[in-house]
Amino acid sequence: MTDISSAPDSLESAVTELLRATGLLLRRLRAESNPSELTWSESMVLGRLERSGWMTAADLARAELVKPQSMGTTLAGLEQQGLVQRRPHPTDGRQVLFGLTDAGAATRRGRALLKHRWIAAAIGRLTPDERRTLIAAAALFKRLAES
Amino acid sequence: MTDISSAPDSLESAVTELLRATGLLLRRLRAESNPSELTWSESMVLGRLERSGWMTAADLARAELVKPQSMGTTLAGLEQQGLVQRRPHPTDGRQVLFGLTDAGAATRRGRALLKHRWIAAAIGRLTPDERRTLIAAAALFKRLAES
DNA sequence: TATTGTTATACTCTATAACTATA
DNA sequence: TATAGTTATAGAGTATAACAATA
Numbered sequence: 001m002t003d004i005s006s007a008p009d010s011l012e013s014a015v016t017e018l019l020r021a022t023g024l025l026l027r028r029l030r031a032e033s034n035p036s037e038l039t040w041s042e043s044m045v046l047g048r049l050e051r052s053g054w055m056t057a058a059d060l061a062r063a064e065l066v067k068p069q070s071m072g073t074t075l076a077g078l079e080q081q082g083l084v085q086r087r088p089h090p091t092d093g094r095q096v097l098f099g100l101t102d103a104g105a106a107t108r109r110g111r112a113l114l115k116h117r118w119i120a121a122a123i124g125r126l127t128p129d130e131r132r133t134l135i136a137a138a139a140l141f142k143r144l145a146e147s
Numbered sequence: 148m149t150d151i152s153s154a155p156d157s158l159e160s161a162v163t164e165l166l167r168a169t170g171l172l173l174r175r176l177r178a179e180s181n182p183s184e185l186t187w188s189e190s191m192v193l194g195r196l197e198r199s200g201w202m203t204a205a206d207l208a209r210a211e212l213v214k215p216q217s218m219g220t221t222l223a224g225l226e227q228q229g230l231v232q233r234r235p236h237p238t239d240g241r242q243v244l245f246g247l248t249d250a251g252a253a254t255r256r257g258r259a260l261l262k263h264r265w266i267a268a269a270i271g272r273l274t275p276d277e278r279r280t281l282i283a284a285a286a287l288f289k290r291l292a293e294s
Numbered sequence: 295t296a297t298t299g300t301t302a303t304a305c306t307c308t309a310t311a312a313c314t315a316t317a
Numbered sequence: 318t319a320t321a322g323t324t325a326t327a328g329a330g331t332a333t334a335a336c337a338a339t340a
Contacts, residue, residue: 214310
């Protein structure tokens with residue numbers, strides 16, 4: 001089942017095409033993004049905190065598939081912008097809990113998608129069937145990433 | 148048709164989910180990649196040169212959706228590894244054509260996908276239907292990126 | 295000894311700006 | 318003046334390594 005060598009050529013080209021297309025989409029998104037707005041990583045963290053509530057940096061790192069040190073950098077940036085705040089863990093003195101500030105929650109509600117206005121418009125132009133394909137693919141991506 | 152404000156909530160969540168899932172997949176791929184192998188950008192350029200033959204840096208940059216200076220950096224790295232070579236343009240002294248060396252072609256044929264062994268295995272574990280969804284999504288990504 | 299978090303440093307990828315050479 | 322390419326610099330995103338504090 002997991003033996004790639006027995007897979008048909010179409011699998012190899014599917015992988016190649018998927019990676020190439022994903023890379024191109026990412027570059028396009030970067031080109032369309034506005035430097036004055038939240039970065040990609042920052043948006044991901046705000047969204048995670050909105051959905052999951054207070055979390056430690058280590059848990060955030062695990063959820064977002066980055067190293068704790070990298071998450072620390074992202075959190076420091078968000079903290080400096082006043083979008084997340086910290087509070088001590090009630091029982092474990094090593095841990096620090098991070099959560100949204102009011103400003104962070106407001107940003108999340110009101111402006112989180114501004115950065116992705118271009119992709120939202122582009123997806124809006126697709127047919128309902130094509131949109132369904134994207135939604136299904138997103139679920140598959142998530143499964144692949146977390147498998 | 149392109150008015151986002153009239154789009155249903157499901158569109159907003161589709162965009163959010165797609166971007167989050169794509170980001171997570173990318174992080175997983177980076178975590179699985181081997182630093183001793185070709186980088187993502189390098190693989191993309193080798194693949195492009197294999198399919199399109201000799202190209203100028205400017206044309207490569209346009210095709211790959213990056214700025215010419217960025218493409219110059221990537222090409223310099225590939226040249227230093229002996230995977231691409233340059234030759235002067237026959238009529239325009241400003242232009243330089245880039246193409247694969249024998250080593251570059253061999254790398255492309257034999258080892259280009261080693262870097263993505265993990266994702267190939269993961270996709271191999273999907274059902275045929277799920278694989279079809281990914282292939283369809285890849286085509287949509289390409290259209291979105293180049294639209 | 296293991297875990298949480300921080301600091302220091304480096305690498306990848308890409309960008310903008312300023313330059314030279316050629317058209 | 319416009320285009321191709323180069324060089325210098327910067328920023329985002331992430332990594333590894335070394336450390337301090339706490340469990």
